[in-house]
Amino acid sequence: MVTRSCLSLLLLLAAGCASTPERASSSGLAAPGFKPRALRAGETGVALQCSKIFAMDEHDHIFAPGTVLVRNGKIEYVGPRRAAPAGYEVHAFEQGWALPGMVDLHSHVQGTFDINDMVLPINAELRASPAYVPGNTSLDRARAAGVTTLLGIPGSGTSISGFGVLHKTKDTPLYDTAVIADPGAMKVAQSYNPERSADFGSTRAGLGWLLREANERAIAANEAGVVDPRLENLQKVHARELPVLIHCAGSDGVGKAVNMWKGEYDTRCVVSHGCFDAFKIAPYVVRMQVPMNHGPRTIDFRVSREGRFVGTAGEYLEAGARDFSLNTDAPVVPQEELFLQGTVSARYGADSYSMLRGLTIHPARSIGLGDRLGSLEPGKDADIGVFNGDPIDPRTRCELVLIDGVVEYSRTRDGQLF
Amino acid sequence: MITPFLLATLWVADGPPAGAPGGPPLALDCAKALVCAHRGAQVVDRARVVVRDGRIEAVGARQELAAPAGAVVEDLGALWLVPGFIDLHSHIGGDFGINDMVYQANPELRVSTAVVPENANLRRALAAGVTTILFIPGSGTNCGGQGILLKTAGATFDEMLVREPGSLKIAQADNPARWGYGMGRGMMNWTIREFCSRGRAYARAWAEFESGTGPQPERDLMFDVFRDLYAGRTQVSTHTQVYQVVYNTLRILRQELGLPTYIDHGEFDAFLLGELARELDVAGILGPRSISSQVKSRGVDHDGKIIGLAAGWQEHGLVEIGFNTDAPVVPAEELPLQAAMGVHYGFDDARLQALRGLTIVPARTAGIDDRVGSIEAGKDADLLAVRGDPVDPRTGIERAWVGGRVVHVSTQGGRTW
Helix, strand or coil: CHHHHHHHHCCCCCCHCCCCCEEEEECCEECCCCCCCCCCCCCCCCEEEEEEEEECCCCCCCCCCEEEEEEEEEEEEEECCEEEEEECCCCCCCCCCEECCCCEEECCCCCCCCCCCCCCCECCCCCCCCHHHCCCCCHHHHHHHHHHEEECCCCCCCCEEEEEEEEECCCCCCHHHEEEEEEEEEEECCCCCHHHHHCCCCCCHHHHHHHHHHHHHHHHHHHHHCCCCHHHHHHHHHHHCCCEEEEEEEHHHHHHHHHHHHHHHCCEEEECCCCHHHHHHHHHHCCCCCCEEECCCCCCCCCCCCCCCEEEHHHHHCCCCCCCCEECCCCCCCHHHHHHHHHHHHHHHCCHHHHHHHHHHHHHCCCCCCCCCCCCCCCCECCCCEECCCCCCCCCCCCEEEEEEEEEEEHHHHHHCC | CHHHHHHHHHHHHCCCCCCCCCCEEEEEEEEEEECCCCCCCCEEEEEEEEEEEEEEEEEEHHHHHHCCCCCEEEEECCCCEEEEEEEECCCCCCCCCCCCCCCCEEECCCCCCCCCCCCCCHHHHCCEEEEEECCCCCCCCCCCEEEEEEECCCCCHHHEEEEEEEEEEEEECCHHHHHHCCCCCHHHHHHHHHEEEEEEEHHHHHHHHHHCCCCCCCCCHCCCHHHHCCCCCCCEEEECHHHHHHHHHHHHHHHHHCCEEEEEEECCHHHHHHHHHHHCCCCCECCCCCCCCEEEEEEEEHHHHHHHHHHHHHHHCCCCCCEEECCCCCCCCHHHHHHHHHHCCCCCCCCHHHHHHHCHHHHCCCCCCCCCCHHHHHHHHEEEEEEECCCCCCCEEEEEEEEEEEECCCCCCCCCC
């Protein structure tokens, strides 16, 4: 008995040593021929001197210690320590870990909650943007936790509830300065919640027919070269100009969603939630190359009934999920606790570093913003969070947040909001 | 390292396992022991913990502490040892027959009748390092009855039992308002003063009889628990929250009635009373809420900020701060997460206060620090082997011992959470 436990402990220790994700690089990331130069009139520059930088780029660069240089809102250099050019605003941290601003693709805290007009079973003409209130308190807290980009979407009361708005959590009263894209992505709800509607469409058979009928009409309009005002944005989804985020859960719901939106219609789809026992069909989701945006539940106990808690994030990773990301469905999980979705997933068995990717580059790529957000690379938006330790450890605090190169939160300046 | 020689030694071991009662002594070598003693050094590097007959015999640096003759030496490599966690507010010790709302105060009722050893909730708690719980009645009345202190491991009631009565549960406001026609705080506070005053008179009469200065009182089962309370053998665990209610806990239970008590919950803006609680030697066992924000109906607001409860109590002067789950309100296996979130919301953890709030603080609060709560000679060998700081939610429990017996191994039987 004791012997066996000793042996397994030994094996476990050996395995633990092999999976360290940290990699260092001697040269930094910058555009070819980059040379630091002093600011000119009208330009802005910020330099972050950090003890550790997670670039979250394709090669998982980690610079410890390192420097990020930001010029006119864009990143120009990420790499080993170097001095800030003349005129740059310098923020130096003895204990400061820099991470790309976190991205949440499933959020409802963009403003008021007028996001669930259940007029018809299909409401492809609606948008969440009229409910947008820049600088609301939920966004204040999100920003102070290092969450910089949200997809604020309509509810899930109907099969298509409308189009969400992709926006930054900037402290601004102006809608235009915060918005990345409106419409940002379509919201589909394919199981559970939309089944609440009465009459037709109260079961999945009816819901499936409603979606198919709307999709076929949009495709027919595209083929005829006409624009149907009520289906204009849905037509863009089928022209692959806009992505679609699909609320679905359970192995049956997720399976059907992937089958329809990827297999049948080949849209730029992201499946959101993927809770309960949906992890059991993770290999299918992976094979179909559909990104999984997971949460707010990150464990399953009730449905798969194996007498134990299943950390579902770990199951998706094990199945080889590439652009696996985490969400809060805020306010279901508070927006400022996006990181905690990663923490708890790690507690239930997922790899901690992969969870950091799931909070940054993966969601950015999933929604088609991988060239602008999600990693610290030259040319990208300077959306950066600095923490006094591992950002995924709840005991650390957020020290500084840049959005588009502007200090939008500073613990020493603004105090702790929580 | 575990050498082939050592493996062979373990292989031939027969009878009770090393460290357990009746077995040979066990010397556990580890990279670090976070001992959590009430006073003194908290960390021993390259530590050795010697366990004999289910108890800790010695703890110290490996170079300075020889393994006793005949001991099985086990090297845990890079793992750390920490004391088992203690949750002083738990309802998962068995079935939920814990809320008989007969009278407005029921000090005679005991939850010990509801204990179900090795139930699924206890097994998960154990897998997360929770080795001792205070299993208490619900808060449907001002006094739900007597709780019981239990180990989460053990196949029988007797093996689990740490102390009965574990506490007298008094609920001072909110939930007990459901009893009867809907009690207000005035009525509830009067009820508490009334039955506790009678209890005190009963305890005094017995004390006088025992010291030969009074006649033998008539036995009254309803008030027997007050003899334990006034003799310091148990405490009142008080369901109390919000400034006004906690103020009355301190004033009525502690100052007026002189009962040994602690603040259980301590939520909303109650942390404003930190200094008074410390002066009265009253600890705060916080949870299941970790934070306080605006609650208009209670007049609670912190200028729009979210305040961490542990941070608030600490800032206002309280030192003895522990954490609870109110399981199943927060799952029992998430007790360490309560401490982590305390730190997230500003609780100073520079001197291991978060881990202490899971170990020595609740042990002292419940008066069982002679048995549990730290890795010190003479205490029960309730130990956890962990890969790093156990307050980091990502740190799993690799192995757990209760009373010197291995009761959880993460690689055996699959993860339960």
